Amino acid sequence: MKILVPISKVPDTTSKIAFIENNTKFNPDGVTFIMNPTDEWYALVRAIELKEKQGGEVVVIHVGGAETEQIIRKALAIGADKAVRVDADPTDAYFVATQIANHAKTENYDLIITGKETIDYNSFEIGGMVAELLDIPAVALVSKLEVENGVATLKREIEGGTETVEVKLPLLVGAEKDLAVARIPNMKGIMSARTKPLTVVAAAGTDKLTTVVNYALPEKAKQCKYVSPDNVGELVRLLHEEAKVI
Amino acid sequence: MAVLSFVEIADGKIKKASVEAAYYGSKVAESLGTDSIALVIGEAPADLLATLGQVGVKKVVQANNARFNSFDSKLYTKIVAQAAAESGATVVVLSFNNNGKLLAPRLSVKLKAGYVPGAVELPVFNGNTAVVKKNVFSGKASAEYQVATDVKVISVNPNSLPPIKGTASAEVVQITPTVADTDFTTVVKGVDKITGTIPLTEAELVVSAGRGLKGPENWGMIEELARDMGAATACSRAVADVDWRPHHEHVGQTGLTIRPNLYIAVGISGAIQHLAGVNGSKVIVVINTDPEAPFFKAADYGIVGDAFQVVPKLIEEYMKFKNAH
Numbered sequence: 001m002k003i004l005v006p007i008s009k010v011p012d013t014t015s016k017i018a019f020i021e022n023n024t025k026f027n028p029d030g031v032t033f034i035m036n037p038t039d040e041w042y043a044l045v046r047a048i049e050l051k052e053k054q055g056g057e058v059v060v061i062h063v064g065g066a067e068t069e070q071i072i073r074k075a076l077a078i079g080a081d082k083a084v085r086v087d088a089d090p091t092d093a094y095f096v097a098t099q100i101a102n103h104a105k106t107e108n109y110d111l112i113i114t115g116k117e118t119i120d121y122n123s124f125e126i127g128g129m130v131a132e133l134l135d136i137p138a139v140a141l142v143s144k145l146e147v148e149n150g151v152a153t154l155k156r157e158i159e160g161g162t163e164t165v166e167v168k169l170p171l172l173v174g175a176e177k178d179l180a181v182a183r184i185p186n187m188k189g190i191m192s193a194r195t196k197p198l199t200v201v202a203a204a205g206t207d208k209l210t211t212v213v214n215y216a217l218p219e220k221a222k223q224c225k226y227v228s229p230d231n232v233g234e235l236v237r238l239l240h241e242e243a244k245v246i
Numbered sequence: 247m248a249v250l251s252f253v254e255i256a257d258g259k260i261k262k263a264s265v266e267a268a269y270y271g272s273k274v275a276e277s278l279g280t281d282s283i284a285l286v287i288g289e290a291p292a293d294l295l296a297t298l299g300q301v302g303v304k305k306v307v308q309a310n311n312a313r314f315n316s317f318d319s320k321l322y323t324k325i326v327a328q329a330a331a332e333s334g335a336t337v338v339v340l341s342f343n344n345n346g347k348l349l350a351p352r353l354s355v356k357l358k359a360g361y362v363p364g365a366v367e368l369p370v371f372n373g374n375t376a377v378v379k380k381n382v383f384s385g386k387a388s389a390e391y392q393v394a395t396d397v398k399v400i401s402v403n404p405n406s407l408p409p410i411k412g413t414a415s416a417e418v419v420q421i422t423p424t425v426a427d428t429d430f431t432t433v434v435k436g437v438d439k440i441t442g443t444i445p446l447t448e449a450e451l452v453v454s455a456g457r458g459l460k461g462p463e464n465w466g467m468i469e470e471l472a473r474d475m476g477a478a479t480a481c482s483r484a485v486a487d488v489d490w491r492p493h494h495e496h497v498g499q500t501g502l503t504i505r506p507n508l509y510i511a512v513g514i515s516g517a518i519q520h521l522a523g524v525n526g527s528k529v530i531v532v533i534n535t536d537p538e539a540p541f542f543k544a545a546d547y548g549i550v551g552d553a554f555q556v557v558p559k560l561i562e563e564y565m566k567f568k569n570a571h
Contacts, residue, residue, distance in 0.1 A: 011383070013384070013499060013518055013519055013522070014518055017383045017386045017387050019387075037499070037500065038500070041500075093351070093361070094354065094355070094360075094361075097351075097355070117347075119383075119384055119499060119522070120382060120383055121363075121382050121389075122363075122364065122381065122382060122383075122384060122503070123363035123364065124347045124348070124351070124363070125351045125354075125361065125363055126351075127348070127351070128319070128347075128348045128349070128350065128351030128352045128354075128355075129351045129352070129354060129355050131319070131320075131352060132323060132351070132352040132353075132354075132355035132356055133355055135320075136320075137318075137319065137320050137431035137432060138319045138320070138348055138352070139319070139348075139432065140319075140344070140347055140348040141344055141347070153435070156344075157344055158256075158344055158345075158437070159256060159261065159263075159343065159344060159445045159447060159448060160439055160440055160443070160444075160445030160448075161437060161438050161439035161440050161445075161494075162437075162438045163434060163436070163437050163438070164434070164435040164436040164437075164438070165432050165433060165434050165435060166432075166433045166435055167431055167432050167433070168431070174348065177493070177496075177500050177501060178493060209354065209358070209359070209360035209361065209393065209395055210360045210361065210362065210391050210392065210393050211391070211392045212389045212390065212391055212392070213377060213390050213391075213392045214389070214390040215382070215387055215388070215389050215390075216387060216388050216389075216390075217386075217387050218386075218387070218388075222530075222543070222544060222545065222546055224532070224542045224543070224545040224546065224547065224548045225546065225547050225548070226547075226548050226549070226550065227547060227548070227549050228549075229549050229550065229551025229552070229555065229556050229559075232549070232556060232559040232560050232562075232563045233563040233566070235531065235547060235549065235560065235563070236560070236563045236564055236566075236567045237567075238547060239508065239529070239531070239547070240567065240571075243508070243528075243529045243546065243547075245451070245507045245508040245528060245529045246451070246475070246508065246564075246567070
């Protein structure tokens, strides 16, 4: 089975968020970048588990500059077999999805597994776009994935529960918590990652559909109004009369 | 010209998130001086669909066929794209809910339409260009997306724009989309619903608790408060990980993201990963013994005190309030 895992680079959760160039760009100064958690913990690890069980190959693809190589090497250290980096600035989701789909078109993957969303834009755009560009089925928010005889059985989140579905491969999956248990790269993995193939390719086309014209931080930190534990009735009054939420 | 909203039915009702999407669509249609049309895929009673008129929908188009009843992202993309083309829609609105999150980006590609995921406000138009605000960096900032394509796709973050309902009724029209057998890709084998509780992502009031409760046996008062208030229950990752509470209750960066009107956090310190899942809530109440708990910085109201004393009092006071109103 051939599996493709697109990985994204995001600021670490605890990063201080700031913007530059008249609030049109994220300020990367002093920010630690990591592999997007759901890409790493669930998508990548489930891909590796399926390969270990059934044979095949796991390829990671990333759209970004050379400075992201450390993140790609980490994916290889966790257990991906090879990597592709599309050398371009990931300007919008459509552009990134196009790059991933272009690569996928030439390789006939059985499965493409992405994380459920990135922790920077919180969107889950790439998965759906890649599936449509390739005209293949897709299932998102997946917490369970098994593959047998070319058919995937998946558990996906619905409002107030889960749904089990069957879909024939090729298929795109959006990985959610519980799909796999995160792995920490071991020494052997780290050593072998250095020599695993990492191909750098140029971007194709420049088409994009959206532009972020302005970023903003919340106006001011909230001011917490304290209520005495001996006067809980006051909280109920405030929630009703002031906040108007009950 | 028209604005088309995608509306889902579940358990014989229009999903709350879909009512919001339809309302958002109607507001966009109003600002563009055009009609608000809603699309429903699959079977549903016409009198139920007509109620979409209450949120400004003029016409409901329905692909009324049992074959279309279960969600299939490939099939639905094709049907929505056809309905958008037939109605001349320039804006397609969906909810940023479980299905919308997958359907919307597919539609963006199919229609070559710029897509704004998880809008929190109405778009601002300047000629053919729209600017739409969404939250980014797990709610730590917002971004304005500019979209200049002829057709635009917007998914709306749940609980962003509470619908104001009127009394109008929408016209319901049947449509027959052209689909092939190969468009049906997803076979539903089973559904596992958590019964008797309010789905967390749709709840307007949420009562949540964490490690401060010391053990799973102490959740009775949290459940009681939630039941009395008509709220859903949630929990922090720490307690889901040790199986004090089920995983589907876990809110935070790796769990669910919710935006209720009121989020009451009991015995949760408020690590940044937890806040990422709840900081879109309109009002946050924090109850914690530790005055230094970081959650108080994100709270609107706080009580520094012992949950085992404060929560029973809160139940008592809430019931007094409820009986008086």
